[in-house]
Every structure is written in C-alpha cells, then in structure tokens.
Amino acid sequence: MRTRTGSSPTIETIARHAGVSTASVSRVLRGLGGLPETVKKVQAAAAELGYVPNAMARSLRGGQSRQVTFAMPDIGNPVYVAMMRHIQATAGAAGYRLLLHSTQADPVEELAALRALADRHSDGLILCPIRVTPAHLDELGRAAAPVVVIGSLPEDLAVDSVRADSVTGAELAVRHLADTGRRRIGLLNGPADTVPGAARHQGYERALAACGLRYDDALTASGRFDAQSGEEAARRLLDRVPDLDALFCANDLIAVGALRALRSTGRTVPQDVAVVGVDNTDLAEACWPALTSVDLGAHERGRLAAELLLSRLGDEVQAPVSRLAVQPRLIVRESCGASAAHADQVGGPSQHKEIP
Missing domain, CATH: 3.40.50.2300 (Response regulator)
Known part of the structure; x- marks a missing residue:
C-alpha cells in the first residue's frame, strides 16, 4: 500500500501510520534501534506502506549527508552573516557543506527546521532563535540529530549551547x-x-x-x-x-x-x-x-557552535552537555x-x- 498513486511513503507518513514520532522512525530506519515495540511498529508500517530506502542516501559514507544546517532569524542581519562565515569555515574544514535557513524569527519555521532533521538531509543543526517557547524545548528534547543552540537554554535540557552575556x-x-x-x-x-x-x-x-x-x-x-x-x-x-x-x-x-x-x-x-x-x-x-x-x-559564537556540533557528529556523541558563554567587550x-x-x-x- 502506498500513500497515493505513484508516490513513496515519507518518514512522516510512516510515523503517522505507526503512531510514533518522526524521530523514532528516523532512528529505526537508520538502523540505530529503539524500544522493541517501537521497532516492530515502524518496520511493519514501512513494509505495509511500501517504503524503499533511498539508494543514494545509503551510499553516503556512514549514512551521513555531510551537510549541516544553520537556521537564523534574518539572513540580512550582519551579525548572522558573521556567525555564518565562521560556521561555514569550521564546518568546511571538516568536510561538511553548510545549508542556510532564514526563519524570519518565526517559531513555526524554527520548529520545522528541527523536525526536518528526521529526513536526514542534514546531519545536524545550529539553531539561533530569539524566542524559546515550550514547543522549542519539546522539539529540542527529541530531535533526530544533534543540535546546538546559539542562545540561552534551561539547565535541565540536554542540548549544547553557546550564549553571549x-x-x-x-x-x-x-x-x-x-x-x-x-x-x-x-x-x-x-x-x-x-x-x-x-x-x-x-x-x-x-x-x-x-x-x-x-x-x-x-x-x-x-x-x-x-x-x-x-x-x-x-x-x-x-x-x-x-x-x-x-x-x-x-x-x-x-x-x-x-x-x-x-x-x-x-x-x-x-x-x-x-x-x-x-x-x-x-x-x-x-x-x-x-x-x-x-x-x-558573533564570530566566536559561530565558531564554537560549529565545533560543538562537529564533536557530536564525531567521537563525542555521549559527551556531557556543553554550556559555553562568550564575554562582551x-x-x-x-x-x-x-x-x-x-x-x-x-x-x-x-x-x-x-x-x-
């Protein structure tokens, strides 16, 4: 069964069919496991909907896209341009391409950027929100890939962050x-x-x-x-x-x-x-x-955020959460x-x- 004639099911349609989150579907389809019951639901839904893994994605080294995303409020603001330059330089030196997402400070766009991690078009996200809502905290807590926030976060949220004082x-x-x-x-x-x-x-x-x-x-x-x-x-x-x-x-x-x-x-x-x-x-x-x-x-926050994200994508997946602060001048x-x-x-x- 397919979602509509001639179309392949997406992670979202599998998640709805199985009654689980898109993050859970992403983990199971990438072979990262999960709760046995969840794995069974996802596998059954994928088989019933006729899910076929993307051959190109499978061929990427380690199953990675070698791309990371920077989602900022306004691509025309010079402060975010400064961050972007240093994120790109740091990520590029490690062999990653940088994708840009200008959210216009719209929480809906920021939440969409977090949910899109389940599609695996990007291996990780640097998010720079000017408002942090309960919905942000919820999505950050269950993101399907590593996220670093440029800004302040509650201490009990297990997400890396870099903030300015x-x-x-x-x-x-x-x-x-x-x-x-x-x-x-x-x-x-x-x-x-x-x-x-x-x-x-x-x-x-x-x-x-x-x-x-x-x-x-x-x-x-x-x-x-x-x-x-x-x-x-x-x-x-x-x-x-x-x-x-x-x-x-x-x-x-x-x-x-x-x-x-x-x-x-x-x-x-x-x-x-x-x-x-x-x-x-x-x-x-x-x-x-x-x-x-x-x-x-701004330059330092961009560089530090990129370094934290790369460390999560590398050998420090289980490292303690980092809370970094940059002092003003x-x-x-x-x-x-x-x-x-x-x-x-x-x-x-x-x-x-x-x-x-």
Missing part, C-alpha cells in the same frame, strides 16, 4: 555613557518578549541603578531589530524627551536608524546625543561618525565622544578602544 554587554554600554557625563540615556530596544530584548532591558536598568540614575519608562522605546524600526522609535523618543543626551540601541541596525533620525532632526552626534549599538558588526565602522558598539562575539568609537562636555574635540580618522 548580553546583560553585561548592555551594562558596559550604559555605564560608559554615564561615565562620559550623559544623564538622559534612552533605550531603543527590539521586542521585549525576545531573549535579546529582555537582556538589553535588564542590563540597561541595572546600569542606570549602579550609576545613580533613575529608570523612567518615558526614556524607552521598542520596535523591531532593524534600521527602519530604529529610526521610527528614535523619532518617537526624541519627540517625547527633547533633552535626551544619549541612546543605547539594542543592535547596530537600530543604531543606524537612530543616527538617521538624529541627523534629520538637526541633532549632532556625539555633541548633542551620544549613540551606542550592539553586535559590533561591519556597520559600526562604516557609520559616520563611527559607532561605539558592544561586541558580543565595548568597542568605543566616535559616536560617544570623549565626554558630554568635550565631545566636540572628537574627530578625524576612525579610532577606537576596547573596554572589557
């Missing part, structure tokens, strides 16, 4: 602005219900308190993690708080939008308003004035100036210093 990064940025004499420091954030959005907000509040500055909701605005949203949020904030003297932006794209808004409203940077971004992407050096930005180690450039009182002295060729 975004809260400390936000603190570095806001403390620096306060140290240079800024007192009306605004926050331009992405969606507050995302992991990075929540971390930026937490670090912003902590730093204000540490510097003796009062938190005020009126000094914050949020939108998306892109330049257009950054410009719109900056305009709203400047209309509401005309005496704003600094902006901490949740990423470099938002900061680019903020710089546009400041120029169009006749404010100079850093003389009138100092600006700090996050991610230290190539955009930071390309801006004028060059953008001070928190480096969250503040890269100070002209968009902050030397201080609020002497910002007009900053100029000339782009220069920067690092604050660990």
